[in-house]
Amino acid sequence: MIDNPTPNGTADLSEGGDAALEAALRSSATALPDAAPPELDRLLAERAAAEELLDVAYATVDSPLGPLVVAATPRGLVRVAYTEPHTGVLEELSRKVSPRVLEAPARLDAVRRELDEYFEGRRVGFDLPLDWALTHGFTSRVLQATARIAFGSTSTYAEVASRAGSPRAVRAAGNALGANPLPVVVPCHRVLRTGGALGGYTGGLERKEYLLRLEGVLI
């Protein structure tokens, strides 16, 4: 049913004068603020966290590889994405973790600091608690095996498949790495093809090469 919000829509109820009064109210609404003070967002995020209502906090972090969306639950870092918000990454978190998703940069200060240090070459491992909520089963096992590959060294799809308990599931291991919700921090870029070819990378091969060069694997 379509309602006409113009003064005509209420003409049947008014005895005259309401149309002008409504117009006056509409005009005077321009004197109401057209934005909420920005600091209210920060206060809201703080209060939400204090009341345990902030299930997923996210922020955008600048990196040499472009902007990263980083998201954390109270358990730990749950998502790193080579993208900006509003590209589906928040919808994915809403659907798979919790719809209580809020931008809360202060909740990701430690993540931002460790990523900065890593990209500046001052950090070889991350000390961040991780939340594996976006991984299941074999994918989870492959990624946890991958998380143990040290800075500056590499492994192969066959090796991580084997460490995940399914030596013959090499292609599945590749898919699992492609579905890594925590790139950079869970270093799927350190997994290459047997023989040394780079293989694939969800963020694009240029990024994989950049990271391997940063770690001194490629020259």
Next chain:
Amino acid sequence: MAAPLTSRRARRERLIHVKLPPFQALLEEHRVDVYRYCVATAGRSEADDCFQETWIAALRAYPKLRRATNLRAWLLRIAHNKAMDLHRSRGRRPVPVESVPERAGASPGLEDLVEEEPELWEAVRGLPPKQRTAVFCRTVLGMPYEELARLLESSHDAARRNVFEGLRTLREEGWNP
């Protein structure tokens, strides 16, 4: 994140869970309307509290929502309740009618009304809660009566009546261009 989308588990989850947008999207889409509502109905000094209480209550209830439709009416319903709570907890009385009676004699022109916005909104704040919400939603947001009825948890006719009564009171108080 392609793999889980095709799994049977994910398909089942999509069927049993309502697809709610991330809360941040809701905040970005409706924060201005909610803030303006708070200023208009709770007053500037209470607006920040009204705003925060509204969004915290919304965040608390959000995952239990059965459907992701009519979210603006749902949010403004919460804001309506929070504005009433604030009025009650601060012991605020509605703006007394005596504060504007002289207008009955000399009705201001339309331009005067626009310039004297704060007083006009003060008069709106003096209306009963449902009427001030109805007048705001109708005149500022251009909200359809269907949505307003849902917000007020009333019938379509009662929603129209709240707008009508609110405007009539304002007119009787002298806000008659």
